[in-house]
Amino acid sequence: MTKYVLLLPEALVVAGAVFMLLLARFAPSRYRRWRTSLPVLAVLILLAALAVELRVGADVGSYFGGALLVDRFGLFVKAAVLLATAVGIAVADWGAEDSISIGLAMPMLAAFGVMVVASGGDFLSVWAGLELAGAAGVVMLATRRPDSALRLLLLGTAASALMLIGLAYVYATAGTADLGGVHGALLGVAPTLPLAVPVLVLLGALIYRASLAPLQLGAAHGLAAPSPMSIGLVTGLAAAAAVVAAVKVSVAVGAVSVAFSPYVEIVAALAMAGGGAGALAVRSPRTRIAFLAAGQTGWVIAGLGTQFRGGIGATIFLLGALVVAATAAPAAAGAAGISELAVSGLGTLRRARAAALSLAMLSLAGAPPLAGFFGEFTIGAALARSGHFELLAVGLLGSLLSLVAAIGTVRVLYLQNPPEEGRRGLVALPVWTRFSALGAIALCVVIAGYGVFANPISSLADQGAAALGLR
């Protein structure tokens, strides 16, 4: 029984999500009475799960015949995802969400999906976790924008189909679906074209899910735009699930990295430069966040191509920063995030929220001394070590574009006067509550403190890379 304590964080998160859904369905009167307290309860559950994870996650274990593994990689990813979800829920403007029960349950389920991917020991569990996180995003979107949800579902399905094809071919080549087994089986295999194609298809599908899907959502404008929390879920948690899966799969097929590294580099360069350019081309803070997240995802993808412990460690380190900022930033902007005018002067009217939004966007842009800068710098060092100076240069230029875009939004938040209520349109400012202010402060602390405590955090990320079998 004590062995299963290691799975307690996952159990807590799932139980919390199910409770939220059941409460609204079967006890509507209590749900109405408690609805303002439910976000607090959800955050407490997530923080409890985080505490348990940090307490017992250092142990190593294997469950369900090796389908789930508890190791340092899982510890890092799960801690980052739990923190990101807790902060995102805390900072969200629940007045802008359609359903509190779904708005709380889906991020928790998505977090659970990422946790499953992080712990996944074989293709099946990785795929299952990925789909769970993606499905949570679809459900969340569907509450307000069924068309967006349908589009995401179709895109996700296409990506899944490609991924399954790739998985099947790799399974056929390696003779096992176990990630460790695949790693071992491919060690002596030459990177032939028949093997390289499915690996490319597999990684391409994952990268597609990680970096391109958010762009579909950010462009949606108007009052019917997806709720802030759903944007955070898709740009942060669902993308994180794909990135974590990509990390695990790329390490498993690392023996044939020569087959996919050039492709990964090109995709990373496109994402880094395209994310920065896209962020610069749009004005809506929400869309800008989506592009900034895509740009930083490009850095993470670039790290995948390094295929040595330091490089993957740096990738994991940046992933932690990315998931927190990308999940919480749209939530911090609230419904006002759909237009620049709506957030004008937010620094005067909602100081903590504006600070959180500013820091999150600057972190996504890689501005020092915030979390994103530390992650991008460590990946930059890994890229230099592996001789990818051209990719580093493209990434730096992408970050420069991202920085200009982020400064543009920070300027609107702080240096422009709030518009008259009539000019703001029908988009309301996020409601101020003590809880959301605390959440905003927590987000600021996490993003600023990530660099201050970079030593233990990056060490844990490095141990995570070692747990994947890299030296």
Next chain:
Amino acid sequence: MTAGILHAFASQTFPSPTPSTVPGANIFTSAFILSIGIWGPVVMAFVIGVLPNPRGRYDTLIKQIAFFTNLMVLFILFVAYNQFQNFLPSLQYEENRQWLPAIGASYHLGVDGPGILMVMLSALVGIISVLASTGIRTRVRSYFALLLLTQACVTGAIVAHDLFVLVLFWSAATVPLALLILGWGGPRREAAAWRLVGYWGAGTVALVLAVAGIYVATGATSFDMEVVLKAPIGARAEVIIGLALLIAGATRLPLFPLHGWVRDVYSDAPIGVVVVVASSASRLGAYVLLRVLVAGEPDGAKLLAPLIAGIAAVTVVYAAIAALRSVDIRHAAANLALVPGGVTALGLAALTPLSITGSVLSLFAGGMASALIVSVFATVSDRAQTRNALALSGLAARMPKLAWLTVLAGLGVLGVPVMASFTANEMTFFGAFRTQPVGAFAVAAGLALTAIAVAVLIQRVLFGPPNPDAPAVSDSSLSETWFLGLLAGALLWVGIVPGGPKIPGTDTPLFDPGVVNQMVANIPEIAAPYSGTTTP
């Protein structure tokens, strides 16, 4: 004193200062003295940022907090300057802690002679920039919080002794500066801010690539300057890295042709920001060239020296001609502010102990002179209600204080005797004519052109016949006089007593051990690889 220093350097020996007790020394010690200089302003910026300020009720308090924060930092760093042991070649006030052990990055701070001089420049500029910003009336809280953050970044980049920390602070300065210009700048603030971000961002990209190159070439185990800059990496790699460093330095200092941000920023940023940018923030460009290229990559520095000297010469000549052709007095001043940077670059290119020492002093003197000329003409244009040189004439009688300060600014840029820039220029040229005679001659010719430009500008604006159609003018306010006077005073102080004042009849320093005594620590070690340098 100047003659003595020159004589010592001319004979290739360095003054050998001995430990001496300075009144006021050892009254304050801390293992974190440099960290206090960086993080003190950051903490106070945070305090200012969260301070409630309904309807600007506490604007004055916020300005006072910013002023006294800078005063405290200046006091602490002046104590550090006083206690600095100039007979030691090693780093002092060193702090070293692991930060990102996975890549070998550490929080390593420390100062040597050039570092302590730059730190003093930054601290002094902190006070002056607050005094120059007393006219800020809107969003006071945000302005002074950003100003303090900028100063912290500049100080951090100066004292960084790890390339990771250097990149961190170097690039971090761009964000608050851009916001300051966007929020409180003049009519062309958009262009000014985005040009600054673009050029400085490009410089940051070049610096990061150079740092990455050094990191890889030295085994990819550490970013510590003590380690990576002492490791041999081969001439070819050093040249490539040196070129990247040159681009990074040239965007900041700035040098032709990467000076595109100067005109807009110096003429449209608020004066307090101009002071910071023109003095300490832009000098970081030369400081990085000195610290990383000259001190760490001797083969690359030797091979790139003619190029740097050529760029320096073109910068000075271009600045003088552009100033002569400018009708807008703020544009003219912005162009003249390029001149000291060119002289500094020449000293670095010459690679002789004397020229390097001149460059180091030029960091201080050139920074002050650039800030003075830009801010004095900004004040003149504000007080005269026009920037058009054709409309301004005969202002000396109507604004006597500003007239004096304008003349001092012009002399400071030129480097005439009694100004600190004179001592710096002397050392630079004496050192440079040995190894870079063509470049030195061209820079000297550029300085002659600059003298003409300064004379024409001053004659036209101050001493011509008064223009009866010009708008009404007034002399500088008390705060303007103070901040401009402090800039001019610093130039004069170091120019008149570069070795510090002595107790009459003794060799004991009165309270200032002297800039030229303190800054030479470690320069012999920096210059050691070039002791045999001859004209290429």
